[in-house]
Amino acid sequence: MTDMLTPVLTDMWDVEQGWKLAPYESKGGYAALDIAFGMSQDDVITAVKDSGLRGRGGAGFPTGMKWSFIPQDNPRPKYLVVNADESEPGTCKDIPLMMGNPHVLVEGVIISSYAIRANKAFIYIRGEVLHVIRRVQAAVEEAYAAGHLGKNIHGSGYDLDVVVHAGAGAYICGEETALLEGLEGRRGQPRLRPPFPAVAGLYASPTVINNVESIASVPAIVKNGAAWFASMGTEKSKGHGIFSLSGHVQNPGQYEAPLGITLRELLDLAGGIRHGHEIKFWTPGGSSTPLLTAEHLDIPLDFEGVGAVGSMLGTRALQIFDETVCVVRAVLRWTEFYKHESCGKCTPCREGTWWLVQALTRLENGQGTEADLDQLLDQCDNILGRSFCALGDGATSPISSSIEHFRDEYLAHLAHGGCPFDAARSTAWAGTEVSA
């Protein structure tokens, strides 16, 4: 039986200057490199496959399998691209990871690049996190200076160069082909698939794109073995993952635990919902994952468990909202976000989000009739699965799920002729003002 929390990636975070090479190495950092270099590339891929590691960026695709799709008979160079464009509302794990422990990412990049036979890797970090970019830039520099990067790493004969690339503000670049467009200096609009990036990605060359946490999980898998990793988590969702609690909990923050932990357990660790309030709705993995409610506190937070209740594990971005929060307001704001971030390429997402914002604004203002709710659901039906990429799908998730769970609250807006909630009661300082 594993412990309830299993710090691996977060283990460096309380170390003084834990972002620097020396403390990282003193805790065994970069030791996994020599183990990896002692293995064949295919054996590294097999180990990652055997570990059961699934993509930590939300979709949960098996990481080792993704690597094995790289056609090694393709004469073009292979590339590894780290998706560090963490922008999904509620998601806040990769940013502290890169700030506190950038070397585990760099070490993961080296092993992963070695496995897929890439000699060039890119870390695409969203631009709006200056200090995180400094930390990763410096980690890469330190790694070069220490011989962990560059030519003939650790005498292995293997060469790798890493470029840290700052994005410039576009949620859509979290979509892997849009990210590639951004990395090629273009507008971040998703590409047609096929060809898939594994076949023709960056510069039309075979490319693996992995989330920060996925790549950062690799060194420990190589060091401790696939079985070690697989000993954590559930049958089909193995290993550790960072769970990010935010919102109306007593102690919001990062909790690294085996997949399959429940929100009830996490809330216990976090001191519960803020005092005097109760949970109303939550997102399991960011705003694009359908909302869940108090009914779902005991589902295992793994890919299957969350999927079984009609949502998605996503990025384990657990945004917790208590009963003071108007779900219509929350959903409207997310919808405005999707409208703002829609890349504009396809009609359903570009025009659909334009319309959804207007429709929801009317409802939040108490205008309309119940028929408008059904119309709203029909609009979602015309967007979901009709868009070019998943952004359009994600835009419909909060709407459809909130109407499913809180239809009465929408109707209450209509009956009330406006929003029946007092936004001031939801703020971080609301309690203090009341008690003062």
Added chain:
Amino acid sequence: MTTTPEKAVEKSDLVTVTIDGVQVSVPKDTLVIRAAEQIGVQIPRFCDHPLLAPAGACRQCLVDVPDAGNGRGFPKPQASCTLPVAEGMVVSTQESSPVADKAQRGVMELLLINHPLDCPVCDKGGECPLQNQAMSNGQGESRFSDDRNRGVKRTFPKPINLSPTVLLDRERCIVCQRCTRFADEIAGDPFIELLERGAQQQIGIAEDAPFLSYFSGNVIQICPVGALTSEQYRFRSRPFDLVSTAGVAEHDACGSAIRIDHRRGKVLRRQSGNDPAVNEEWITDKDRFAFAYAQSEDRLVYPQVRDEDGSLRPASWPEAFAVAARGLAAAKQAGGVGVLTGGRLTVEDAYAYSKFARVALGTNDIDFRARPLSAEEAAFLASSVALTGPGNGGVTYDDLESAAKVVLVGLEPEDEAGAVFLRLRKSVRAGGTEVISLAPYTTRGLAKVSARVVPTVPGEEAAGLDALAPELDAGSVLLVGERLATIPGALSAAAAVAASTGARLAWVPRRAGDRGAVEAGCLPNLLPGGRPTADAGARVDVAAAWGVDVLPETEGRDADAIVAALVTGELGGLVIAGVDPDDTSDPAATRAAIDAAGFVVAFDLRRTDVTDVADVVFPVAPTTDKAGTFVNWEGRVRPWEAALRNPASLPELRALSGIADELAHLGHGSPLGFRTVDEARAEMAQLGPWDGERPRLDTPSPGGSGYSTTLGDGDLVLATWKQSLDNGSLQDGDKYLKATARTPVVLVSRAVHDSHGPTITLTGDRGSMTLPAEIADDLVDGVVWVPSNSVGNGVLADLASPGTTVTIAGGAA
């Protein structure tokens, strides 16, 4: 709406799919949207265009795919414009699937929420894919802006100029990216781009960087909504008031198919036709926008004769025929009459001039080349160009696509043959073709076809060709331009290299009528049908067909010799048809010749310096007003019928026939025997091509080629050609088009720019020209480039004679 042409495919490459219950076999990699066309199902679409890379952006063409060919279906509707067929795939379109139908109606509703629905005032109304498909695949009512939901539409300030010719109404745009993809993929001019993001995404240009492309107008035509309009046509007409007539563009030798849209006898716009074998669906802006010249105020609409007081006065056609005949008869007796026909004739009219010269004037003194020329060129045309065509192994557009190498010599396709340029770019982008150019520098056009430039000083093309020969073979194509005429040995070298390597050879002239004039025998050494004048058998052949006893035996004078003979008085008269003296080898000499000629009959569309001094002037019908045929550079026959009925516009063959009749009455020669285009066509068909031996082209003696000019200190060789948009008279009348022409500059090396720039004066044997200088980085040493006809009266009139050098000085003269 555009569909894909069927092409012959091997059976083994076929994939069988079931669409709406109907099995259809299509070539592998066919997109579902095209496969559906094969069974007559039109899936609605906007971003899709068969000549552009798939985008999958508009999502209008969603279909249900219950079986992807592997027994499993797609859980969500798929865009049929990006989905290739797979063996056994089952597709249900809107015709059979409620899911597909709802998906399409849903997308259509979304497309319309921000569309202004200003169809009654929109140019596209009536021919608008959005309007049409909203009717066929949308719902009548919008839920976005009904009584209950007063949705707020996105608005933009009304239209912005992407260029002087192309305007954009952003509100109407559905950002399908057809225009930006065209600019990037087809034209290679990515000066329009998607800007902004999301609902604010729009097409636009960079600040102070308009969409200046020789092909910009195509984006207007392929825009599936009324977002892109032309300054020229905007608000001028409704599509349903227009009559469309198929035509052939008259601005170059490409033979591009066009559509002429006219109303009440006036052309309102021109669109590209769709001819997969020639210009596909694209035309140059010149082909699209340059037609106002035919409607200009100085258009000649009646014959004129010179009065006793010396002035020109209107005359009836019969009177003009009679006056012309009397004058020509006298001139014939005073030494003879030369015939200069220019490069703009239909092949039927060219045939009429050719026959008129031989049977009515009794001379071979006829030449269509109203430009620098040479005897070597005439020999080359007779031996290597005449009678070649798609049917007998001649190089075609499709051959450009399949060639491993295309070598350009004396030819700048982007300026001189737009459809050739686009086809080369297409084949280069597809990865199969390498373009090699013997050129003085890497032009923008050459850069866009990723050409390997073999740095070549004008005059040294023959040597360059010889040097290139070892890498050429039967998979290579040589395209030679008319500029090679004045470079001794160049055309002969091209023919020799083609013969020795197996490379195929084509001559790409500049003007629409050039190739037809060769076929019609408007040359001193060629009779119609490629028959050598010097060949007795050929003469007998033609004489028999024409029902005359004999034809003049000796080869005639070429254009330069005609000019010279007129100046010296050896020739007594001139028939001149649409020739601008400034285009000729020696403009001053040509003017002097016209002045010296005892009698001049001029044919022209508009009043010119030449018609002002002619003794008889005949108006010429523009291509819209008569049936005709151009033979393009491939040798492909490109006929058309008259778009407009204008009783005052007669084809030249009718006038020539009238004059010939009068001459015959005076005892000179025979009548032409035809009075209509159809009759001329029938006679030409009956005469047919020469099947005898082709004249041989003498191989050049080694070292005997190139310009003989010796370079003095500070002398620079002049490189020059006409830009696509310049001072050409067929571009008159459209100020918007004119504003898109490239600014005339002199191109120099960096060193010359540093020492003489930024303004440079060139001086040659005919005068001086001052222009702003720009640097061409890889310009060959000792060369300067200027556009031939973008300033003043052009290089030949104002600067230097062909093949000579110029000197350079900083600043204005």
Added chain:
Amino acid sequence: MSTQPIDEKTIAELREIAARYPEPRSGLLPMLHLVQSVQGRVTPEGIEACAAVLDISAAEVSGVATFYTMYKRHGVGDYHVGVCTNTLCAVMGGDEIFARLKEHLDIGNDEVAVQRQGDSKTVSLEHIECNAACDFAPVMMVNWEFMDNQTPESAVQLVESLRAGHEIQSTRGPKLCTFREAERVLAGFPDGLVDEGPTAGPPSLVGLKIARERGWTAPDAPTTPAIEAKESDQ
């Protein structure tokens, strides 16, 4: 604010950025950051310079420059203040903070506040989307440095301190640099401030702290590395 020209040094740095990549155009995003570090915004001159260095059209550069929200077409303040108003931060008080700052600075979204007499620096204000710091809600960013756990009062105090030219420390980073200095780091030219600030902020550590207290860890690694064992099996 003065606009420095794109001089030869900047052109050289633009080329240096492009040279980091196998294909130069990949450098465009950081290159535009560099343009902002020199000129405070993406100017037509900067667009031209990038286009010239990359040999692409100015329209292509414009298409990119207008796609990404961090590129500003009009100037921002020395300190560009962002308030997260995505759902979670908005609910936790971001809306209130943003409203208070708009009122206090008397500006709308994406505008620069008037530089009053005595102000040594300028500030601009923008509402931003989720910045991946939800456990620190409500979050503000100044020149893309974290200013965690704000209140309307702290936010007003912050902008006033910035305008007065006081040194302000990011809650999880160094003392705030100017917008232009920040953009230079984003262009890939480090400023030496990497070692300022903590390894992690308090909320990042809550789980770890509990684990430390309770002695929870990931399972022990096998004494013989599993993978080596597996290899020797072969």
